[in-house]
Amino acid sequence: MSQQTLPGPNTKLDTAFNTRRPTGFRGLIAQVRELANYRDLIYNLTVKELKGRYKNSALGFVWSLLNPLGMMLVFTFVFGVMMKNQAIEKFPLFVLCGLLPWNYFSAGVMTSIHSIVGNGNLVKKVYFPREVLPIATVMANLVNFLLGFLLLFVALIVFDANLSPWIWMLPIVIIIQTVFILGVAFILSTLHVFYRDTMMVMDVVMLAWFFLTPVFYSMDLMPKTVTILGQSINFQRWLFILNPMASLLQVYRDLLYWGYRTDLDFFLRTTVTAFAVLIFGYWFFKRYSGRFGEEV
Numbered sequence: 001m002s003q004q005t006l007p008g009p010n011t012k013l014d015t016a017f018n019t020r021r022p023t024g025f026r027g028l029i030a031q032v033r034e035l036a037n038y039r040d041l042i043y044n045l046t047v048k049e050l051k052g053r054y055k056n057s058a059l060g061f062v063w064s065l066l067n068p069l070g071m072m073l074v075f076t077f078v079f080g081v082m083m084k085n086q087a088i089e090k091f092p093l094f095v096l097c098g099l100l101p102w103n104y105f106s107a108g109v110m111t112s113i114h115s116i117v118g119n120g121n122l123v124k125k126v127y128f129p130r131e132v133l134p135i136a137t138v139m140a141n142l143v144n145f146l147l148g149f150l151l152l153f154v155a156l157i158v159f160d161a162n163l164s165p166w167i168w169m170l171p172i173v174i175i176i177q178t179v180f181i182l183g184v185a186f187i188l189s190t191l192h193v194f195y196r197d198t199m200m201v202m203d204v205v206m207l208a209w210f211f212l213t214p215v216f217y218s219m220d221l222m223p224k225t226v227t228i229l230g231q232s233i234n235f236q237r238w239l240f241i242l243n244p245m246a247s248l249l250q251v252y253r254d255l256l257y258w259g260y261r262t263d264l265d266f267f268l269r270t271t272v273t274a275f276a277v278l279i280f281g282y283w284f285f286k287r288y289s290g291r292f293g294e295e296v
Contacts, residue, residue: 020033031129038132045136049111050143064147068103068107072096075216088218090257093159096152097257098215098249104145105181105245106206112137112185113192120296130289131282142178142197152256163261170255170264176274177248183277186285193288193295213245240266244273 004222024151035042054060088094115133116123116293123130163192192198219236240247247270254262 008247035129035131036130037128037136041128042132042136042139045132046139046143049137049140053140061147064144065151068096068099068148071099071103071152073132075099081217087220090159090161093155093161094218094257095216096155097253100145100148100152101249102178102210102215102245103148104141105177106210107144108138108141108178108181109184109188110199110206111141112181112204112263113188115185115191115204116189116292117196117296123296124293130292131186131285131293134285135182138173138178138181138185141181142174145174156256164259164261166254166261167184167255169267169279173251173255176271179278180244180248180274183274183279183281186278186281190285190288193292209243209245212239212243214218214249219246219250241269244270244277247273 030107050061054063057063057083072092072095075218076092079091080093115137116130123133124157151279155161186201188198219239222239223235225232227233240250247266251262251267
């Protein structure tokens with residue numbers, strides 16, 4: 001289907017599916033409560049997503065450990081052996097602290113893009129809050145992410161990591177990353193309903209995003225300033241401002257690798273960005289969710 005602009009939300013189907021559309025803060029609270037009423041559906045869809053992902057797989061959930069382990073070994077061999085990256089001590093642990101959160105983000109975003117279109121029959125025939133679908137997809141990837149932490153904990157012991165006294169913040173960081181992923185998932189799953197080439201575009205975007213995020217390199221390797229049109233720009237600062245994943249990976253490494261207390265001002269800015277993306281993404285999703293039944 002090829003369309004130049006997103007269709008307007010004010011249609012008969014939109015009215016039918018969005019009779020409880022939020023009107024202000026109280027309406028938003030009502031939406032959250034409605035989602036809570038569908039928690040069993042979210043759970044069942046999450047389990048279905050996980051079972052479908054590992055169906056006919058000999059190793060099943062073990063792949064949630066083997067995949068990051070294999071990628072860590074590849075990065076370690078290329079950048080730690082072939083290129084002899086001696087500037088970063090305990091390089092495998094350094095990579096793993098960035099790779100696990102990145103894989104969670106990448107998988108959560110890319111699999112959620114198809115969450116509405118892939119459940120077209122369900123969307124057409126049954127009423128339920130449509131946001132349940134991308135939420136369940138992200139939750140399935142969260143489970144894989146948490147399983148991957150088993151590998152990280154082993155690496156922390158093997159490399160005798162200097163854990164930060166602020167390690168108790170780790171669950172909060174995971175929640176904030178999940179909030180950010182959900183916001184992006186709402187936006188992209190909506191766009192994919194109307195523009196089926198969203199997935200192809202995001203393949204390229206995610207590749208560029210990966211290299212602009214310090215997954216396998218330290219920010220010290222990036223230029224501090226760059227000159228654009230004769231203007232000197234603090235590149236590292238703007239990279240953190242414009243790339244929430246770079247900020248989140250820095251927090252993970254502060255807690256798990258460097259043993260630092262992460263900068264609280266920096267952490268709060270990242271938190272605000274994540275919730276801003278979620279709020280906009282949810283608004284965008286709800287604005288057009290009434291058209292999903294017609295378009296899928």
